[in-house]
Amino acid sequence: MSYLALYRVWRPQRFSEVVGQEQTVQALRNSVRENRLTHAYLFAGPRGTGKTSLAKILAKAVNCGHQQDGEPCNLCTSCQDISNGSFMDVIEIDAASNRGIDEIRDLREKVRILPAQGKKKVYIIDEVHMLTTEAFNALLKTLEEPPDSVIFILATTELQKIPGTILSRCQKYNFRRLTPDQITSRLQDVAQSNSIDVDPEAIALIARRANGGMRDALGMLDQLHSYQDSRINRDDVLEVLGLVDDLFVARLIDDVIAQDAAAIVEHLSIALNQGKEAIQLARETALYLRDLLMYKVAGDSADLIMAGEQSRPMLKAQGQKLEQSQILQAIRMIVDTGEKLRFSEGQRFVLELAFLELSSWVGKPVTVVPPAAPQPKSLRANKETRLEPSERGEKTEAREILWSRILAGVKEKKVPTHALLLQGKLLGTKGDTMYIGFHKGYKFHKERMEEKGNRDILDAVIRELFAREFNVQFIFIEDNQYNDMVVKRAIEDFGEELIEIKD
Ligand SMILES: Nc1ncnc2c1ncn2[C@@H]1O[C@H](COP(=O)(O)OP(=O)(O)OP(=O)(O)O)[C@@H](O)[C@H]1O
Ligand SMILES: [Mg+2]
Ligand SMILES: [Zn+2]
Structure with missing residues (x-):
């Protein structure tokens, strides 16, 4: 049959x-x-x-x-x-x-x-x-x-x-979207009549994720049912449908608010290593942030898509720490990142960068307005979020992670180029330009890097990682660094913390 x-x-x-x-x-x-x-x-x-x-x-x-x-x-x-x-x-x-x-x-x-x-x-x-x-x-x-x-x-x-x-x-x-409750009760009937053994939690998860569509909800149940005979639980739903655990996203947002760059990178890498798609992580983070905003606006009567029973207390606490405008901006940024991920191969990095940047301004209790300058969104620094000295470590940490990614990418393509670049350091970006500094003693390295062959390799790595082009400028860092005009201009433009140069 x-x-x-x-x-x-x-x-x-x-x-x-x-x-x-x-x-x-x-x-x-x-x-x-x-x-x-x-x-x-x-x-x-x-x-x-x-x-x-x-x-x-x-x-x-x-x-x-x-x-x-x-x-x-x-x-x-x-x-x-x-x-x-x-x-x-x-x-x-x-x-x-x-x-x-x-x-x-x-x-x-x-x-x-x-x-x-x-x-x-x-x-x-x-x-x-x-x-x-x-x-x-x-x-x-x-x-x-x-x-x-x-x-x-x-x-x-x-x-x-x-x-x-x-x-x-x-x-x-x-015709209106069906509510999670309406979908839940239908799914319960269907499961019962078809002897499908499924946890109520799993049903609730499907019902929330069907986005108001009954066909999709039934389709999900069908897929899960054909995939396994034993009782279907919440984890099965997450795994089979490739969804991200709402609790996981809730913790990630906690990291973001705490400005804990190391935790962000670590948690993302756990999820990615488990085989979650970067683009899915971005999508579901956007959904979670959407819930956060809805909760902030409508309180307990909000219709939440992503946040289930377990993550709800965290969602509530986060709602109290963030301004509406911050959440809105965070949504825009993560949605943008999702778009970018569709076209980039360096997905992991694009995602990490987005979360790190998010934490650099979402963590602020003040309302932040990022500058209107077009690109690059991810590396964009902004004056309003100038960090206190005690917080600089986080920024430096973020930049070091970026730099180590660039170096790793170059090393994969050509070891000698990597050896040259290793003597440089990422200073920051301004508009379409990325500045990489060398100390005066490394003139040889700087000049070799300026040659087309090496430059092409670096450009390719940057393209993969950022899904866009940067015009890379190699500059000398003087011992008295602030005399360097280019660096000085850059500092004026976007604050000291991204161009902070330490020996
Ligand atoms: N309101 C509903 N009540 C019960 N079941 C529904 C409802 N809406 C959809 N379904 C389920 O989803 C299936 C598809 O529904 P239907 O074809 O009526 O949707 P549709 O609105 O025409 O969608 P589309 O716009 O994709 O054509 C149905 O066979 C039924 O199983
Ligand atoms: Mg139809
Ligand atoms: Zn009849």
């Missing part, structure tokens, strides 16, 4: 089986019961929230000969044929697959032919926002003078792409 995905087996077959969407369900059911149907409906909302399911229930209800209290009987041939897609008068068009021109043309020709099997012809047009302009116009013509025996149900995930001319001819229903 072929395996049927849970979400298909568990498609609601009657109005009363639909989870959530109460107003929509009630309005549709009433209009069937009282025979007040209109010609065109538009179902709009996120994926997997019941649009197609309700379209089919409606199609059944209007064609069922034994309709009761607005519900289809699900037993007669017409109900059954509609359920399995073989009913001639219910025509499903997927606008996403061929953008609809032929189908809509066909529809215009046939729409006036009376229903063959049932009472009403029902056209269900899925992903209707994908129709070409031409197809939209053809559809509009039909909607302007719909025959009595026809009902259109248009469904879309992108309401804003539907032309106003179409909208104004439809009765519109907004």
